[in-house]
Amino acid sequence: MTSPTPAPGSVALITGGTGGFGRALTAKLRALGITVVVADLDSERNRQVATDLGAPFVALDVTDRAANKAVVEQIEAEHGRLDAAFLNAGIAGSSRDTLDVDEFLRVVDIDLFGVVYGTEAALPALRRAGGGAVVVTASLAGLSPMSTDPGYSVAKGGAVAFVRSMAPRLTADGISITAICPGFADTAIIDPIREEFEKAGFPVLTAEEVADAMVAAWTSGEPGAAYIVQPGIGAVPYRFKGVPSAKTASGETAVVPDALRPPSMR
Numbered sequence: 001m002t003s004p005t006p007a008p009g010s011v012a013l014i015t016g017g018t019g020g021f022g023r024a025l026t027a028k029l030r031a032l033g034i035t036v037v038v039a040d041l042d043s044e045r046n047r048q049v050a051t052d053l054g055a056p057f058v059a060l061d062v063t064d065r066a067a068n069k070a071v072v073e074q075i076e077a078e079h080g081r082l083d084a085a086f087l088n089a090g091i092a093g094s095s096r097d098t099l100d101v102d103e104f105l106r107v108v109d110i111d112l113f114g115v116v117y118g119t120e121a122a123l124p125a126l127r128r129a130g131g132g133a134v135v136v137t138a139s140l141a142g143l144s145p146m147s148t149d150p151g152y153s154v155a156k157g158g159a160v161a162f163v164r165s166m167a168p169r170l171t172a173d174g175i176s177i178t179a180i181c182p183g184f185a186d187t188a189i190i191d192p193i194r195e196e197f198e199k200a201g202f203p204v205l206t207a208e209e210v211a212d213a214m215v216a217a218w219t220s221g222e223p224g225a226a227y228i229v230q231p232g233i234g235a236v237p238y239r240f241k242g243v244p245s246a247k248t249a250s251g252e253t254a255v256v257p258d259a260l261r262p263p264s265m266r
């Protein structure tokens with residue numbers, strides 16, 4: 001992915017914006033002349049982080065569907081437009097050896113439904129802006145499930161599938177939707193396992209490396225692509241294997257009915 005610069009004066013929303021990736025991305029975008037609205041759970045600490053970054057803060061719990069819409073309306077009212085929505089808020093599970101269904105549902109609510117609600121909220125504004133981008137922070141766990149965290153793996157795998165499913169219908173409006181799939185990166189989310197990486201000498205990404213991929217996904221991401229980000233590799237699109245097509249009675253490859261394709265692909 002090359003990374004042309006987003007147009008100065010553009011407006012971007014980052015959910016989970018006061019976390020590790022959110023802070024790195026906010027700093028990069030602000031340096032490019034982008035107005036960045038930092039959305040995160042309401043706390044003194046999070047408001048202070050946004051102030052320190054020089055970015056306006058909006059309180060948002062991404063699991064609140066109506067609140068996602070209200071935040072986008074507020075951004076349009078205060079900044080005139082929305083050009084990019086970085087749906088980045090997320091948590092990991094912590095019960096490594098047992099299936100804790102309450103925790104599973106909580107992770108899916110934030111990491112998957114938060115993305116669905118954020119997309120629903122952003123799309124009308126992106127259309128009004130004449131096009132734009134939704135960049136979803138999924139994870140490598142969405143492509144290669146983690147045996148220690150089924151809720152996270154399902155949520156991130158679901159986010160990747162959501163991005164791939166949504167992309168074709170948005171291209172006619174000039175809107176791209178992409179997923180970023182980082183391996184382990186040095187942010188608070190890996191605090192509980194950081195020591196294990198250090199002991200094993202396992203390389204982890206910096207938040208800046210991931211933020212670079214997020215910027216590139218906005219400006220030059222291929223709609224529907226899932227970009228793997230790994231130490232020493234940079235951002236590369238994951239090559240999904242096709243599935244075998246159905247065969248007709250005469251042995252020919254069956255063509256999917258038009259009604260099952262978005263209008264742009266008929």
Ligand SMILES: NC(=O)c1ccc[n+]([C@@H]2O[C@H](COP(=O)([O-])OP(=O)(O)OC[C@H]3O[C@@H](n4cnc5c(N)ncnc54)[C@H](O)[C@@H]3O)[C@@H](O)[C@H]2O)c1
Nearest residue numbers: 016018019020021061062088089090139184185187188189
């Ligand atoms: N760091 C990694 O190793 C890694 C790897 C792959 C993917 N990710 C994903 O990257 C994204 C950002 O994580 P990070 O690494 O910066 O971790 P982080 O913990 O520093 O940041 C996550 C942010 O999400 C916010 N958040 C949590 N629940 C929320 C909710 N309900 N509503 C709004 N905001 C909420 C948190 O307050 C926090 O600011 C997450 O989606 C995470 O799953 C992280």
